[in-house]
Amino acid sequence: MLERRVLVTNRLGLHARAAARLVRAASAYQSTIKLARVDGSVAADAKSILSVLVLAAARGTELVLTVAGVDEDAAMAAVCELFERKLGEERD
Amino acid sequence: MSKRVKSERAEQFWRGVTVSEGLALGRVLRLHGGATQNVYRATLEKSEIECEVQRFKAAVELARKQLLGIKERAELALGAEHAYIFDAHLLMLEDRKLLDEVELYIRRERANADWAVRVAADRLLAVYAEIKDDYLRERSSDIEDVTRRLLDALGGAPHERRLTRDAVIVAEELMPSAAAELDFSHVRAVATDAGGWTSHTAIIARGLGIPAVVGLRELYRHARTGDEIIVDAIRGEVILHPAGRTAARCREELAGMRPAQRGALQVAGKHEPLRTLDGVEIILRANVELPAEYEGVRRYGARGVGLYRTEFLLAQRGRMPTEDEQCAAYAEVSALAGTDGAKVRLFDLGGEKIGADEANVERNPALGLRAIRYCLRREDVLRTQVRAILRAAASGRLELVLPMISDIAEVRRARRIIEEERAGLRRAGHEAGDVQIGAMIEVPAAVLMADKLARTVDFFSLGTNDLVQYLLAVDRGNDDVADWFRTLHPAVLQSIKRTLDAAEGAGIPVNVCGEMAATPAYAVILLGLGARDLSMTSASIPRVRRTLAGVDAARARVIADECLACETADEAEELVRVRLGTEWAGLFPPGSLPAPKPRP
Numbered sequence: 001m002l003e004r005r006v007l008v009t010n011r012l013g014l015h016a017r018a019a020a021r022l023v024r025a026a027s028a029y030q031s032t033i034k035l036a037r038v039d040g041s042v043a044a045d046a047k048s049i050l051s052v053l054v055l056a057a058a059r060g061t062e063l064v065l066t067v068a069g070v071d072e073d074a075a076m077a078a079v080c081e082l083f084e085r086k087l088g089e090e091r092d
Numbered sequence: 093m094s095k096r097v098k099s100e101r102a103e104q105f106w107r108g109v110t111v112s113e114g115l116a117l118g119r120v121l122r123l124h125g126g127a128t129q130n131v132y133r134a135t136l137e138k139s140e141i142e143c144e145v146q147r148f149k150a151a152v153e154l155a156r157k158q159l160l161g162i163k164e165r166a167e168l169a170l171g172a173e174h175a176y177i178f179d180a181h182l183l184m185l186e187d188r189k190l191l192d193e194v195e196l197y198i199r200r201e202r203a204n205a206d207w208a209v210r211v212a213a214d215r216l217l218a219v220y221a222e223i224k225d226d227y228l229r230e231r232s233s234d235i236e237d238v239t240r241r242l243l244d245a246l247g248g249a250p251h252e253r254r255l256t257r258d259a260v261i262v263a264e265e266l267m268p269s270a271a272a273e274l275d276f277s278h279v280r281a282v283a284t285d286a287g288g289w290t291s292h293t294a295i296i297a298r299g300l301g302i303p304a305v306v307g308l309r310e311l312y313r314h315a316r317t318g319d320e321i322i323v324d325a326i327r328g329e330v331i332l333h334p335a336g337r338t339a340a341r342c343r344e345e346l347a348g349m350r351p352a353q354r355g356a357l358q359v360a361g362k363h364e365p366l367r368t369l370d371g372v373e374i375i376l377r378a379n380v381e382l383p384a385e386y387e388g389v390r391r392y393g394a395r396g397v398g399l400y401r402t403e404f405l406l407a408q409r410g411r412m413p414t415e416d417e418q419c420a421a422y423a424e425v426s427a428l429a430g431t432d433g434a435k436v437r438l439f440d441l442g443g444e445k446i447g448a449d450e451a452n453v454e455r456n457p458a459l460g461l462r463a464i465r466y467c468l469r470r471e472d473v474l475r476t477q478v479r480a481i482l483r484a485a486a487s488g489r490l491e492l493v494l495p496m497i498s499d500i501a502e503v504r505r506a507r508r509i510i511e512e513e514r515a516g517l518r519r520a521g522h523e524a525g526d527v528q529i530g531a532m533i534e535v536p537a538a539v540l541m542a543d544k545l546a547r548t549v550d551f552f553s554l555g556t557n558d559l560v561q562y563l564l565a566v567d568r569g570n571d572d573v574a575d576w577f578r579t580l581h582p583a584v585l586q587s588i589k590r591t592l593d594a595a596e597g598a599g600i601p602v603n604v605c606g607e608m609a610a611t612p613a614y615a616v617i618l619l620g621l622g623a624r625d626l627s628m629t630s631a632s633i634p635r636v637r638r639t640l641a642g643v644d645a646a647r648a649r650v651i652a653d654e655c656l657a658c659e660t661a662d663e664a665e666e667l668v669r670v671r672l673g674t675e676w677a678g679l680f681p682p683g684s685l686p687a688p689k690p691r692p
Contacts, residue, residue: 013225016180016234023183049183050190050216050235056223 001068002076005038010089013058016049018087023049025082031069033079038062046079103338106308106330108283112631113325114303115349116281117334117342118258120319122312123266131243134204144198148205151245156185158241167408177234184238190216206246213239260321264312281305281323283330285312301388301631305330363393366637372645374619376637377432377627379605386428388630396432398627399493399553399605400425402439402477412473418480426488433489435530435553435603436481438506439473440495441466458561463496463532468505478513485525493553497531497538503548530603534558539587542594552595554623556606560584578661579608580668580686585621585656592622603627612639613672613685619645620652642679651675662689 008014014022026033026046035055036043044051046065057063065083067076082088136144163178184190190212197208213235220232258280265286282297282304297304303325315321315332322331322342331338366374377398378389389397405413405421413421425434442454442462454460467474481492494506507529517524528550531538538545539559546552556579561568563583566576578584588604595602603625608614610628615636618626628636651671658664665686672680 017176020176020180020183024179045189048187048189049180050187054219054223056225058225 001066002072003064003066004076004080006035006063006065006080006083008057008059008061008063008083008087010086011059012089013061014052014055014087016053018089019049019052021088022052022079022082023047025078026075029067029069029071029075029078031067031072031075033075034066036064036066038064101333103335104314104332106283106311106332108305108308108328108330110304110325110328111306112282112297112302112304113635114281114301114323115326115342115346116260116303116323117339117346118260118280118321118323120262120315120317120321120332121259122315122317123261123263131206131210132204133207136198136202136204138202141199141202144205145195147246148194148198148208151205151242152185152191154245155238155241156182158245159185180234181238181241184235185242206243209239209242209246260323262312262315262321281325283308283311283321283323285309301391301634366641368619368640368648369642369644370646372619373624374640375625376633377603377605377625378630378633379627380425380428380434380630385630386424389428392630392633394432394627394630394633396429396489397425397434398603398625400434400436402437403441406439406441412476415476415480415483418477419483422481422484422490423487426484426490429489431489433491435491435493435605437493437495437532437553438464438467438477458567464494464502464506465496468502471509474506474509475513478510479517482510482514482517482524482527483522485527486523487525490525491528491530491551493530493532494549495532495555496535496558497533497545498535499537500541500545500548503529503531503545507548533591533602534562536563536587539563539591542591543597546594546598546600549600551600552591552602554588554591554602554604554606556584556588556604556608559587559606560608563587578665579611579614580617580655580664581661582656582658582664585617585652585664588618588623589621589652589656596622601625610636612636613668613680615640616643616648616672616676617652617655617668619643620648620650621656622649639679643676647675665689 010018012018023046033046034043035046035052037055037057042055044055046052055061055063065076065079067079069075159178159182163175163182167175193212193215194205194208197203197211198205201208203211216235217232220235260281260283261279263282263284266282266284279302282302284304284306285308286306303323305323305325305328308330311330311332319332320334320339322329322334322339324330324342334342366376368374375395377396378385378392378394379399379401380386380389380397381401381404388394400422402418402421405418409417422434422436425436428434440463442457442460461469467477478492481490484490492510494503497503510527510529514524530551530553531545531549532553532555533539533542533545534555535558542552557568560566560577560579560581564576564578564581566573568577592602602623604618604623605627607628609618609623609626610632612635615626616639619640626636651668654671655664655667658667666689669685669688673685
């Protein structure tokens with residue numbers, strides 16, 4: 001199992017469009033992918049949009065990302081990269 | 093004493109905000125987005141459970157197919173920026189969290205699928221109601237949208253909404269999915285409780301010339317499908333259950349109106365040349381941005397496209413479109429415009445549209461790195477766009493507009509790049525069409541240099557919105573200074589006149605493409621100043637056509653000359669109100685002229 005912290009940096013936070021991108025990305029992997037608030041108050045299945053939206057992660061929210069499964073390295077890299085790219089929200 | 097008869101059918105009146113002008117009398121078709129559909133609880137026999145789960149799965153599949161279709165259509169009509177929401181809807185519909193919960197509820201509670209869906213959705217909505225972030229909390233409306241689609245699918249409700257020819261859509265708020273799937277060619281009018289100028293519905297309604305009034309509190313709750321209704325999107329009113337007399341008056345008004353004023357489908361004589369009473373020919377073209385507006389170009393008989401705003405191509409994809417993608421889009425617009433041609437404006441992009449890095453957000457984007465400045469800075473972007481335009485021009489008539497020119501050097505640089513790309517295309521064996529090159533006149537410096545500028549380009553496009561903003565130093569988007577945005581300010585009129593005269597002196601045409609041309613009273617003043625070629629949102633064409641066909645260019649010129657001599661914007665507005673109102677009273681009903689000034 002891998003664990004890392006990620007930061008929500010795009011302006012609107014983890015809203016519908018950003019969440020949709022995250023779920024599409026996560027669903028491409030077999031591993032279980034979870035996101036949780038740092039205080040442990042809410043945890044979400046990154047492959048469920050309804051669950052991800054409940055995180056209510058506004059800009060600046062730090063989340064704990066855990067990935068476990070056969071393709072965990074690739075899944076971790078892909079999800080982290082998406083967060084680094086501001087969830088694909090801000091264009092260059 | 094007569095007894096007051098309590099009647100459900102008493103006339104009811106609402107006042108709202110017009111987002112698309114016109115008048116319609118029709119019958120209400122309520123669209124979901126309002127009061128919750130009634131869902132009933134049934135207890136199943138054990139033997140029925142498996143069957144019910146299958147029914148639920150079939151409904152999910154049906155709803156999924158509908159959403160895929162809607163997403164595709166929305167992408168085509170509105171662009172990926174607006175269609176993304178349907179991807180989120182699809183994911184919600186495929187979400188195991190929801191599917192498993194519904195299935196479990198059906199099995200454990202022996203409940204019918206409809207009830208199970210409602211319960212599961214309500215539980216989710218309750219969670220969302222707790223979210224503190226306003227924006228994210230609003231996403232609950234998406235869950236509700238998906239839930240209703242699912243319930244519709246379960247109810248076997250016919251998905252293709254069969255619209256009678258006189259359907260008036262009444263909704264609390266036209267949800268994106270509902271708006272995207274409507275066949276707007278059968279809709280007579282739209283009336284909603286919520287909504288505003290920029291909602292998708294408003295954009296589509298304006299593009300298609302369908303009368304629409306929004307902000308009608310509780311209309312949805314009172315209206316029933318099949319009720320007679322008047323949507324008066326001229327006065328911003330809606331009358332439900334109009335009394336016989338009221339309906340008759342409306343029919344009379346409709347009969348006396350040109351179809352265009354009704355926002356209706358056919359416009360008589362739309363392809364004949366437009367001439368003023370004294371025989372001056374005027375050309376009316378369409379301003380176009382969204383593909384949803386293309387239909388209006390044909391419908392209202394526009395003489396080609398006077399301004400094609402290419403920024404949408406970027407917004408649609410969320411990235412710079414490739415040369416081939418652009419070429420295809422320009423070819424489509426050129427086919428739409430036919431022999432009259434289309435004027436393609438280079439990307440009018442500024443910091444706010446290209447998502448500039450937050451660190452270097454411009455303090456004053458209107459005066460920043462935008463339009464031609466951006467194009468010249470990002471030569472790769474400019475060259476790609478130029479190649480796409482030249483290639484598309486090989487098979488149709490296209491012209492190229494340089495936005496926000498303030499110095500002739502910009503025209504020269506752009507021309508050199510265009511010629512280089514033309515030569516490059518030919519070397520590579522591509523066909524490159526002949527393209528006339530025009531300058532957008534919207535910066536005061538360009539007005540002052542208009543006589544020299546006119547000798548470096550093939551035509552002018554006069555953008556009145558930005559010209560007013562830059563000339564009067566008024567931010568178009570700032571409500572606090574809205575009172576300073578005065579289209580009839582003598583300085584504006586003098587600038588227009590100077591530009592038109594300079595073009596005439598050099599023998600080049602001028603197309604006036606700001607929204608000023610779409611306002612009948614202003615169009616008459618433009619005519620008087622010497623404008624002969626106007627372009628506007630296509631839905632405004634019939635109205636302006638009717639006005640200009642009923643006036644006399646020589647008399648308009650006298651009035652325009654008087655306006656030019658005014659000392660203040662107030663004075664010019666008052667003059668227009670009084671002179672147009674007396675010369676052509678029939679053409680200018682109250683409300684279509686500047687408001688009278690309070691006497692000091």
